Amino acid sequence: MTAGAVRKPRGVAPDRETGSARPPLAGLRLVRLHLASRRVPAALAALAACGVVLRVALHWHWDTYGALQLPLVFEAGAAAVIAVATASPLGEPERATGRWLPYLRLGAALALTAAAVGALAAAGTGAHLAGGNLDVLRNVAGLTGIGLLCAAVLGGSLAWAGPLGYMVVAVYALYAAWHGAALTTPWIWPARPPHDLGAALCAALVFAAGTVVITVRGASDSAGE
Amino acid sequence: MIAAGAPAASRPLRATRRPGLAAGRLLRLELRHNAMLWMLPVAAALFWFTAYRKSMALPPLWNLRAMTMQGPALLDFVSPVVGAAAWMGSREGRRHTTDLVAGTARPRWARQLATWAATTCWAVVAYLGCMGVLYGVTAQQAAWGGPLWWPAAVGAASLPALSALGFAAGTFFPSRFTTPLVAVAAFFALGFSTVPIHGSQSYWQISPVVAGPWDIGLDAGVGTFYHYLPDLPIAQVMFLAGLTVAVLGLMGLPAGSGGRWLRRSAAAITAAGLLAAGTAVALAGTGRLEAHGMIAIPALHDAASDQPIRYTPVCSHTAIPVCLNPAYTSYLPAVTAALEPVLGQVAGLPGAPVRISQAAATYQQGPGNSISIGMAGPPISSKPPVFHLVLPDQLPAPAMTTSELAAQLRSNAGLNIVANVIGVPRSGASQAQLAVMAALLKAAGRPVVIACTAGPGCQPGLSAPGTPAYAAAQRFAALSATARHAWLVQHMAALRAGQITLAQLP
Numbered sequence: 001m002t003a004g005a006v007r008k009p010r011g012v013a014p015d016r017e018t019g020s021a022r023p024p025l026a027g028l029r030l031v032r033l034h035l036a037s038r039r040v041p042a043a044l045a046a047l048a049a050c051g052v053v054l055r056v057a058l059h060w061h062w063d064t065y066g067a068l069q070l071p072l073v074f075e076a077g078a079a080a081v082i083a084v085a086t087a088s089p090l091g092e093p094e095r096a097t098g099r100w101l102p103y104l105r106l107g108a109a110l111a112l113t114a115a116a117v118g119a120l121a122a123a124g125t126g127a128h129l130a131g132g133n134l135d136v137l138r139n140v141a142g143l144t145g146i147g148l149l150c151a152a153v154l155g156g157s158l159a160w161a162g163p164l165g166y167m168v169v170a171v172y173a174l175y176a177a178w179h180g181a182a183l184t185t186p187w188i189w190p191a192r193p194p195h196d197l198g199a200a201l202c203a204a205l206v207f208a209a210g211t212v213v214i215t216v217r218g219a220s221d222s223a224g225e
Numbered sequence: 226m227i228a229a230g231a232p233a234a235s236r237p238l239r240a241t242r243r244p245g246l247a248a249g250r251l252l253r254l255e256l257r258h259n260a261m262l263w264m265l266p267v268a269a270a271l272f273w274f275t276a277y278r279k280s281m282a283l284p285p286l287w288n289l290r291a292m293t294m295q296g297p298a299l300l301d302f303v304s305p306v307v308g309a310a311a312w313m314g315s316r317e318g319r320r321h322t323t324d325l326v327a328g329t330a331r332p333r334w335a336r337q338l339a340t341w342a343a344t345t346c347w348a349v350v351a352y353l354g355c356m357g358v359l360y361g362v363t364a365q366q367a368a369w370g371g372p373l374w375w376p377a378a379v380g381a382a383s384l385p386a387l388s389a390l391g392f393a394a395g396t397f398f399p400s401r402f403t404t405p406l407v408a409v410a411a412f413f414a415l416g417f418s419t420v421p422i423h424g425s426q427s428y429w430q431i432s433p434v435v436a437g438p439w440d441i442g443l444d445a446g447v448g449t450f451y452h453y454l455p456d457l458p459i460a461q462v463m464f465l466a467g468l469t470v471a472v473l474g475l476m477g478l479p480a481g482s483g484g485r486w487l488r489r490s491a492a493a494i495t496a497a498g499l500l501a502a503g504t505a506v507a508l509a510g511t512g513r514l515e516a517h518g519m520i521a522i523p524a525l526h527d528a529a530s531d532q533p534i535r536y537t538p539v540c541s542h543t544a545i546p547v548c549l550n551p552a553y554t555s556y557l558p559a560v561t562a563a564l565e566p567v568l569g570q571v572a573g574l575p576g577a578p579v580r581i582s583q584a585a586a587t588y589q590q591g592p593g594n595s596i597s598i599g600m601a602g603p604p605i606s607s608k609p610p611v612f613h614l615v616l617p618d619q620l621p622a623p624a625m626t627t628s629e630l631a632a633q634l635r636s637n638a639g640l641n642i643v644a645n646v647i648g649v650p651r652s653g654a655s656q657a658q659l660a661v662m663a664a665l666l667k668a669a670g671r672p673v674v675i676a677c678t679a680g681p682g683c684q685p686g687l688s689a690p691g692t693p694a695y696a697a698a699q700r701f702a703a704l705s706a707t708a709r710h711a712w713l714v715q716h717m718a719a720l721r722a723g724q725i726t727l728a729q730l731p
Contacts, residue, residue, distance in 0.1 A: 039401060046402045066420050073413050080405030087401060157312070158263060160405035164304040164412070165267050171416070172275040172297070181282065 083147025087156025142203030318399020471498030
């Protein structure tokens with residue numbers, strides 16, 4: 001490859017080297033590059049797929065267990081997708097790139113969470129979604145918080161293990177609620193009613209912790225994945 | 226390093242090929258660098274939280290614990306195993322090293338199989354470790370019987386299939402999002418695979434989370450008096466093995482997986498796997514609920530399994546011994562304490578049972594998933610008379626504590642024992658029979674609280690306060706135990722024949 005083959009970056013002003021002015025649209029380009037590095041478009045497609053499959057599944061006839069547990073499975077899937085989307089292909093060197101990175105991480109996490117809640121709530125519109133939209137909001141937020149915390153500890157590539165592991169616990173808690181030995185702790189919030197304040201606070205706390213950690217530290221990934 | 230510094234080769238390289246050793250080294254490398262290692266704590270923690278705690282909360286009966294464990298244990302492992310396998314399968318694609326490793330000595334398919342095998346090895350080791358703990362603790366607590374291996378075998382056979390599915394998904398769609406999506410999809414498919422089951426002839430029973438007739442709930446009566454039937458587990462293992470082989474063969478089909486012969490072999494293996502899996506599904510569809518509560522598949526059924534299990538019952542040292550299957554030894558004190566007051570009242574009377582014996586429950590398939598469970602034959606049989614009872618635990622019901630079980634026995638079995646001794650018919654009992662029955666139950670410490678004389682749901686033998694029968698019952702119960710017993714011995718035949726009137730009661 002010759003030097004001439006190197007494409008000149010778009011949006012860079014001719015007088016960049018002098019530092020006299022900010023390049024036009026540089027912020028947008030930064031956002032676009034960050035989203036692309038996190039495969040956010042693919043993540044959005046995956047979240048949309050979760051919503052579509054949930055919508056199709058809601059048309060079927062489910063028994064009581066199925067109706068209660070069905071949304072939780074898709075909420076966990078959406079949260080796992082968001083957690084995996086935090087993985088950076090650049091690894092440690094990216095941390096030295098500038099002060100905007102934490103804001104980009106925060107924005108991406110919040111935007112994907114909002115998209116997940118929107119997709120799943122839209123899937124339940126006009127159908128019987130157990131727990132309703134409030135349940136979707138609480139569960140997706142809490143599960144995403146777990147995923148973000150896992151991304152900070154295990155790395156984005158293995159962050160799916162957190163939401164999916166919690167999903168198994170929550171599915172069991174929903175089952176146990178029907179069989180005497182109910183698990184009533186608010187930390188297993190999917191097993192609590194949608195208007196339960198303690199469960200909502202726990203989910204919010206976990207989401208806040210995950211968001212803060214992923215904003216400040218980012219996912220602990222090595223380059224190359 | 227300069228060339229001069231390199232030592233000269235002292236001997237020529239050996240040209241001999243040792244494929245077994247090379248495969249072993251490749252497997253060892255994959256074992257050391259496998260994502261499933263990271264998932265082991267997750268799977269173990271989930272197993273402890275759900276399957277282990279759920280099974281250990283049940284009485285120490287092998288059938289209850291093993292069959293209860295099968296589904297939850299598998300659901301605990303499905304996401305970690307499928308996720309780790311998908312992650313390992315997508316490794317070359319994610320790292321863009323597919324072309325780089327294409328030039329290695331081994332065909333691509335062989336390399337993939339080594340990675341899959343390593344992932345599966347870790348999963349199976351973790352699963353067997355969890356099973357070992359659960360079975361080990363149960364072995365220490367169980368009074369009788371041995372481990373049921375088939376539920377554990379179905380779970381162990383599921384892991385290679387799950388691992389293969391995840392690995393294939395990661396191989397064909399090497400994206401970072403494949404892992405969570407395929408892990409969720411596998412959990413969804415497995416967890417909800419029981420929803421379409423309707424009746425004992427459903428093809429969906431092939432799902433490895435199904436350990437017996439579906440929707441029956443906890444049932445301690447299966448696999449205790451009669452052998453645990455391996456028919457359905459055999460079909461499930463056959464299906465899982467076929468699925469594993471088919472998926473692994475599928476990975477050898479794309480161009481670049483190997484040479485022509487290798488790909489043809491892969492195609493043959495895929496076809497064989499699909500054939501085995503399809504046959505297993507068809508076999509599961511021929512299942513039927515047999516009388517002892519298990520699913521029998523005619524083509525796989527061994528008639529020898531229909532014979533009852535021989536055992537020496539454990540009996541109480543009461544006036545009328547209470548004898549249970551030795552698996553229920555831990556129940557004996559509670560059952561004895563519940564029945565002893567009533568047995569003390571009827572012991573020595575003409576027609577009184579010489580023994581209370583636990584009987585096996587019989588099962589009959591109803592419409593849909595409904596199953597009727599009861600006792601075959603009358604409660605009193607043979608000469609000398611033996612009263613047969615089915616413990617509440619053998620009937621479909623939520624898990625109950627020992628005190629709940631004893632309370633249920635007191636109200637049901639106690640009443641039935643007295644009714645059978647006095648000869649109370651299902652309908653048309655005489656007033657004297659009702660009064661004597663109420664008196665004996667009162668003397669046994671069971672208060673007379675139910676007031677009804679006819680109609681559905683009405684228990685016979687108990688009369689309303691203020692009626693002549695009630696007054697006679699109070700009078701008869703006030704007699705001394707010796708006087709009551711003596712009168713009953715003298716007049717039992719007439720009482721059973723309905724020839725005694727209320728006025729004739731002392």
